[in-house]
Amino acid sequence: IEVLRTHELLQIAKDNVAVHKKYLSQIDEKVKAGVGRSSDYKQTLARYENALSIQFLAEQNYDNAVSSFERILPGNLGAADLEKPSVGNIPANDLESLVKVAMENHPKITVSHSDIEVATAALKRSDAPFYPKVDIKAEAYWNKNVHGVSTGEPSLSPYEEDSGYNALVVLSYNIFNGFADKANKEASRHRLLNKNSTLADARRYIRAYTEIAWQTLESTKQQLVHLDNTIKSSGETVADYEKEHELGRRSIIDLLNIELEYNSAKNRKVTAEYDRLIAYYQILAYTGKILEEMNITVE
Numbered sequence: 001i002e003v004l005r006t007h008e009l010l011q012i013a014k015d016n017v018a019v020h021k022k023y024l025s026q027i028d029e030k031v032k033a034g035v036g037r038s039s040d041y042k043q044t045l046a047r048y049e050n051a052l053s054i055q056f057l058a059e060q061n062y063d064n065a066v067s068s069f070e071r072i073l074p075g076n077l078g079a080a081d082l083e084k085p086s087v088g089n090i091p092a093n094d095l096e097s098l099v100k101v102a103m104e105n106h107p108k109i110t111v112s113h114s115d116i117e118v119a120t121a122a123l124k125r126s127d128a129p130f131y132p133k134v135d136i137k138a139e140a141y142w143n144k145n146v147h148g149v150s151t152g153e154p155s156l157s158p159y160e161e162d163s164g165y166n167a168l169v170v171l172s173y174n175i176f177n178g179f180a181d182k183a184n185k186e187a188s189r190h191r192l193l194n195k196n197s198t199l200a201d202a203r204r205y206i207r208a209y210t211e212i213a214w215q216t217l218e219s220t221k222q223q224l225v226h227l228d229n230t231i232k233s234s235g236e237t238v239a240d241y242e243k244e245h246e247l248g249r250r251s252i253i254d255l256l257n258i259e260l261e262y263n264s265a266k267n268r269k270v271t272a273e274y275d276r277l278i279a280y281y282q283i284l285a286y287t288g289k290i291l292e293e294m295n296i297t298v299e
Contacts, residue, residue: 001085001274001277001278001281002065002069002274003062003065003067003069003077003078003082004065004079004082004084005065005271005274006058006061006062006064006065007062007078007079007211008270009058009061009062009267009270009271010055010058010059010061010062012058012263012266012267013051013054013055013057013058014055014058015053015263016051016259016263017026017051017052017055018049019259019263020044020048020051020259021048023044023252023256023259024041024044024045024048026252027040027041027044028041029269033200040251040252040253043253044129044252044256047256047260062079064194066078085277086277087217087276087277087280088280088293089293089298090217090280090283090286091283091287091289095211098210098214098283098287099206099207099210099211101287101288101289102206102210102287102288103203103206103208105287105288105289106202106206106286106287106288107288108202109199109202109203109206110288111200112195112198112199113199115198115199116192116195116196116199119188119192119194119195120192121193122188123185123188123191123192125188125190126181126184126185126187126188127185127229129174129177129181129184132171132172133171133172133173133174134169134170134171135172136167136168136169136170137167137168137169137170138165138166138167138168139165139166139167139287140163140164140165141163141164141165143163144163157165167292190270207282207288209282209286210283210286210287213280213282213283213286214279214281214283216275216276216278216279217276217279217280217283220273220275220276222275223268224269224272224273224276225270227253227265227268227269227272228269230265231262231265231266231269234258234261234265235262237258237261237262238255238258238259238262241254241255241258242255267284
């Protein structure tokens with residue numbers, strides 16, 4: 001998104017330089033012909049130089065964006081290799097429903113719940129040393145002719161048998177363990193409190209930034225409507241000013257002023273479009289729906 005955004009701003013900056021260069025050439029011809037004012041030429045030159053500086057800054061921003069992109073996806077890629085995304089489906093139609101989805105699906109919330117379950121189990125387990133331990137031991141034995149002596153009784157088994165069963169109950173109680181068990185229980189309680197605090201912080205964070213993303217999405221939607229109208233009106237005004245300039249009713253400075261307004265509106269539109277895209281993907285990320293929406297399966 002940043003590569004595409006800076007590229008569009010660079011193109012607008014280049015167009016702006018071309019317009020200033022055209023007007024600078026026109027007023028230069030008038031000054032040399034003796035029908036133009038030197039002050040107008042100097043002012044136009046200053047604006048042309050400023051437009052050039054803005055173009056160089058836009059080129060730097062674009063190059064920086066490409067370099068940052070290569071850190072994520074290595075390769076010689078630029079804006080020409082990318083496709084501009086668009087705002088797709090939103091998991092909910094209002095803010096509260098969106099926050100609810102985020103609370104249920106955000107990975108950090110899920111992980112925090114699991115951590116709390118583990119910490120709760122550890123706290124319960126830390127109570128074990130405070131209770132007695134009971135072991136039951138049972139055995140059975142069957143011995144036949146272990147002494148090698150016959151009974152001599154025909155009606156009985158010719159071999160002496162010695163079989164039986166026994167059981168033993170062992171009760172052990174650790175009366176004192178140097179406060180180690182108590183310390184372990186306190187540590188387990190602290191870990192549980194820490195996990196609950198982490199969950200509460202995650203909920204506040206996700207709620208806040210889901211709200212910000214939603215507000216940005218809604219705000220930029222309204223901005224774009226008015227910016228489109230502004231660009232349309234400014235473009236028509238530029239055309240009218242050019243005709244009036246040919247008739248001698250408008251000066252070069254008038255043309256530069258309306259061009260500046262037109263250029264500013266185009267810049268604001270690009271910024272609003274990409275702010276809206278970023279807000280859209282932020283909403284998908286906070287609600288845990290970004291992989292699903294992008295049809296990505298993690299194996």
